[in-house]
Amino acid sequence: MILSRWIGPGLAALGDLLLPPACAVCGALLDHPAPAVCPECLFGFEHLSGPGCYRCGQPYPGAGLCPDCRDDPGHLGKIRSVYVFDGALQEAVLRLKLNKKTRLASFFADRIAWADLPDMNLRAQDYLVPVPLHKSRLAGRGFNQSQLIARRLSRLLGVGSAPYHLIRARPTLSQFQMKSKRARRDNLMGAFAVTGGHPFTGKDLCLVDDVVTTGSTLGACADALKQAGARRVVAVTVARTIQHRSP
Ligand SMILES: [Zn+2]
Ligand SMILES: [Zn+2]
Numbered sequence: 001m002i003l004s005r006w007i008g009p010g011l012a013a014l015g016d017l018l019l020p021p022a023c024a025v026c027g028a029l030l031d032h033p034a035p036a037v038c039p040e041c042l043f044g045f046e047h048l049s050g051p052g053c054y055r056c057g058q059p060y061p062g063a064g065l066c067p068d069c070r071d072d073p074g075h076l077g078k079i080r081s082v083y084v085f086d087g088a089l090q091e092a093v094l095r096l097k098l099n100k101k102t103r104l105a106s107f108f109a110d111r112i113a114w115a116d117l118p119d120m121n122l123r124a125q126d127y128l129v130p131v132p133l134h135k136s137r138l139a140g141r142g143f144n145q146s147q148l149i150a151r152r153l154s155r156l157l158g159v160g161s162a163p164y165h166l167i168r169a170r171p172t173l174s175q176f177q178m179k180s181k182r183a184r185r186d187n188l189m190g191a192f193a194v195t196g197g198h199p200f201t202g203k204d205l206c207l208v209d210d211v212v213t214t215g216s217t218l219g220a221c222a223d224a225l226k227q228a229g230a231r232r233v234v235a236v237t238v239a240r241t242i243q244h245r246s247p
Pocket of ligand 1: 025039
């Protein structure tokens with residue numbers, strides 16, 4: 001980890017090939033390059049479990065839909081996530097995006113494929129559609145983590161991946177900075193578009209992203225896909241932020 005910092009994130013991926021296998025999260029040395037995460041970090045990844053809203057998947061003790069989903073039905077059928085975005089898992093997502101630990105994308109795809117996601121059959125989807133980055137962000141990072149996850153997931157599940165037809169037409173501010181639902185919606189207005197020649201008409205699609213926070217980004221993607229003629233849009237993410245944790 002120290003060496004990776006010293007040589008800078010641009011060379012970190014190369015360093016991973018030259019150095020002995022190490023945990024992609026904490027840097028502890030591993031006996032074997034796979035899996036990319038040491039048992040201790042893996043133990044710190046908290047599974048999203050217990051009763052959840054049928055639609056957005058956030059923890060909700062009541063039956064059916066949480067108040068957010070009741071107020072705003074939208075075009076997104078449901079969202080399912082494997083982990084809670086917190087602790088070691090949060091660190092892992094940052095390592096993937098900022099330190100270019102791209103082997104974590106494969107690791108996360110494996111976890112999604114093996115997860116028992118309630119009321120979600122990923123193999124029944126026609127296409128996996130990664131949430132796109134704007135080209136300026138893509139140029140800065142060099143890769144789209146959601147696209148890497150979707151590519152591997154596509155191979156594991158035998159479901160096609162369609163990474164190029166849903167695009168981010170303009171850059172947006174981070175949804176974390178948006179306080180109100182209205183501000184989040186305005187920030188995303190017209191942000192996503194579907195290009196011509198797309199294969200989405202009449203198809204069942206599953207959006208793929210690393211983290212879901214409020215669901216407004218996934219919702220805006222679903223709007224664009226439905227407008228392009230998709231039959232049904234659902235979403236799967238590695239992790240979800242939990243707004244209100246029960247004591
Ligand atoms: Zn570790
Ligand atoms: Zn909900």
